[in-house]
Amino acid sequence: MTHDHDLVLRPTEAQTAAALAPPPGRTGGDLVVETLRGLGATTVFGLPGQHALALFDAVGRSDLRLVGLRTENSAGFAADAYGRLTGEAVPLLLSTGPGALMSLPALAEAAAASAPVLAISSQVPSPGLGGGRRGHLHELREQSASFRDVVKSVHTARTPSQIPSVVAEAWESALTAPHGPVWVEIPEDVLRAETVIPQVTGMDASPRELAPRPELTALAAHWLSRAARPVIIAGGGVIRADAAGKLKQLAERLNAPVVTTFGGKGAFPWNHPLSLQSWLEDRHMTDFLEDADVLLVVGSGLGELSSNYHTFFPTGRVVQIEADLGKLESNHAALGIHADARLALQALLETVGPREDADAPARVRAVLSDIAARLAAQDLTLEQQLLTSIRSALPARSPSFWDMTILSYWAWSAFDAKHPNTMHSAQGAGGLGYAFPAALGAALAEPGSPVLAVSGDGGAMYSVSELATAKQYGLDVTWLIVDDGGYGILREYMTDAYDGRTTGTELTRPDFTALAASFGVPASTTTPATLREDLAAALTTPGPSVLVLPATLRMFAPTHLG
Structure with missing residues (x-):
């Protein structure tokens, strides 16, 4: 029998040779770059600053593509979009103090939209940490505190040997459902210091899968199969999990109308006979959703915009599939299923029975007609x-x-x-x-x-x-x-x-x-x-x-x- 502690990764001959003869002049900045390349990064966004110059110098000597924007806020928005489209963790390189703080609005958007941005910021030299009284340029008393309530997780490296593990840990956090921005902080002297640590060649930071509990999906499938008026609300979690195909299969099997939230645009075909489109800021739609006897909410916390400014109050059973534990039942009592949308929808597809409902498309056409008539009068x-x-x-x-x-x-x-x-x-x-x-x-x-x-x-x-x-x-x-x-x-x-x-x-x-x-x-x-x-x-x-x-x-x- 093989135990986990028996699975020792032995270095290859090439790795051993590289470890014994590292290139001269490498720094902590090189350790960051080598780790990012080992994890699969190809493109980084950001702006240089005094304390981050060693990091940018290392990027300049690497094959990473550096995209420099004109403000840190814009660089964060660009990294956010790159992550949304590719599903990859996207490095955002920042300098200390004002440069770091300029990224806060972008990181707040990435957090709200679950975009996997890996913000890596310099800090003042190590002797100046903790007090905020040494008078360093750009010094903050506790820089990471400004980001702790915005990002998904905060990670700090205080020595060169900590850098590969810290960056890999942050990478895994950014890509584990729910995706989100993370914060890595490294002091200037650690980034500048020459290192004898071998080149980083063996990195793995695979995100953990968030699978649903089977007893929950079994009960949800039971309710949906027997519902008289089931409706599905599809949010941004469906997009992030690449689960639009599974959503369509489930809706068609249940003959359940689907409305997408504003973050879930495109998760369901717009002109499908079961498509309620995205008219969530409409009382006709709110009434239709409130009338559902079973409401399946996938990848949405039913926040302000998705609930028509908190005027939506479901009257039937609610099943909520959500990867962000903090959003589960945060606005409405539900059968909460803490899971990635793709895995949860697959579990429902394997369990739910077909449901006949020839009238569902007509009900969809009726509510969309009511909305169109209201707009036509304005x-x-x-x-x-x-x-x-x-x-x-x-x-x-x-x-x-x-x-x-x-x-x-x-x-x-x-x-x-x-x-x-x-x-x-x-x-x-x-x-x-x-x-x-x-x-x-x-x-x-x-x-x-x-x-x-x-x-x-x-x-x-x-x-x-x-x-x-x-x-x-x-x-x-x-x-x-x-x-x-x-x-x-x-x-x-x-x-x-x-x-x-x-x-x-x-x-x-x-x-x-x-x-x-x-x-x-x-x-x-x-x-x-x-x-x-x-x-x-x-x-x-x-x-x-x-x-x-x-x-x-x-x-x-x-x-x-x-």
């Missing part, structure tokens, strides 16, 4: 036409990234993503400036596929410096900027809530076409009538481009109040 033709034009111009498998702007709010509900993992937005944490740098990360992850970014003029100003990045790397991203002269969604909210006062929402902005041209990026102004043609042309032209659409849009009437 004179919102322009907004719907813009989405139709974008959908027509954008290739079916091209990724799109949407900032926090009125057109994006529309897209959450009304845009057909066509395929899983192709539509992304910042609605997890809700920060501005996400779309364009995220689209740059996507273009690096999927070269050869044009990528669309959509921003308002207010959000565009958060990341306009990344036009230089787009030009430097020749990235195939088209940036559509809807210019309404302010923070349009906030203006609308304030108009409704504060007797028409719109404090702080009106903005002076640049001539975006001239600004883009100054970066050497082709730019032009479009109109609602020509958007489809102009956008199609921009998307088929290699390299970055900017389209500016002067337009003032409106949201559909709030539907969580009725």
Whole structure:
């Protein structure tokens, strides 16, 4: 019999030779790079800073591809998108203090969206740790404390020998369901110190699988098979687990209508007879979901947006499949199944019996018809036409990234993503400036596929410096900027809530076409009538481009109040 302690990995002859004759001049920074390469990393994002120079020097001497953006926040958004599209852990290299803190909004978005970002930050030299009183440039009293409540886990290396294990541990954490950003911190002197540690050649940080407990899936299958009006809510966990195919099989076996959350866009075919699409911010949809006698929630915590601003109160049984233990039953009592969506759906497919329901498609058509009638009464033709034009111009498998702007709010509900993992937005944490740098990360992850970014003029100003990045790397991203002269969604909210006062929402902005041209990026102004043609042309032209659409849009009437 073989015991675990008998399974000793013996070094190969090549590994032994490398260990006995390491290249001269290696540092702690080289240990980071060697570990990342051993784990499978090929691309890193980030910005250098004083305390992180040894790390960046090591990257520069390696075959890692370094993508340098103009702010740490943008670099974090780019890494987030690269991770969402590839499913890989993505290194984000940061310097101490201000540089590290500039990444916080991006890491908050990655945490909300379960994107596997591996943030590696320098720290002040080891003698200065713990007190915050030594007067080092960029010094914080306890830097990791600023990130502990944002990221999934925090890891620190205080000696060179700790680096490979610490980086591998963080890598495994980032990729174990639920995916998420992690934080690694290494002091400057440790990164700079020459090391006699052999080259890192044997790394393994395989993520742990999160399988469902069989007694739970057995009970869930029993309820679903015998339900009179089952409905499925599919969230972002279905996308992250690559489980859209299994979701479709289960829905069809149960004849259960499916609505996708905004984070789950594309998890279910938009025009399927059982598709309720994504109209979660609509009282007709809320009523339909409340009427379900068994509601299967897959990969969603039913947070604010997915619950129509917490006005959704299920009346039947709820089964919730969720990889994030903290989100399990966090908003509604349920049969909670702590599991990866793909593994849980597979278990249900192996257990659930077929369910006949010839009326399900008619019920779906009825609720979508009610929603369409409500919209038709509000004179919102322009907004719907813009989405139709974008959908027509954008290739079916091209990724799109949407900032926090009125057109994006529309897209959450009304845009057909066509395929899983192709539509992304910042609605997890809700920060501005996400779309364009995220689209740059996507273009690096999927070269050869044009990528669309959509921003308002207010959000565009958060990341306009990344036009230089787009030009430097020749990235195939088209940036559509809807210019309404302010923070349009906030203006609308304030108009409704504060007797028409719109404090702080009106903005002076640049001539975006001239600004883009100054970066050497082709730019032009479009109109609602020509958007489809102009956008199609921009998307088929290699390299970055900017389209500016002067337009003032409106949201559909709030539907969580009725």
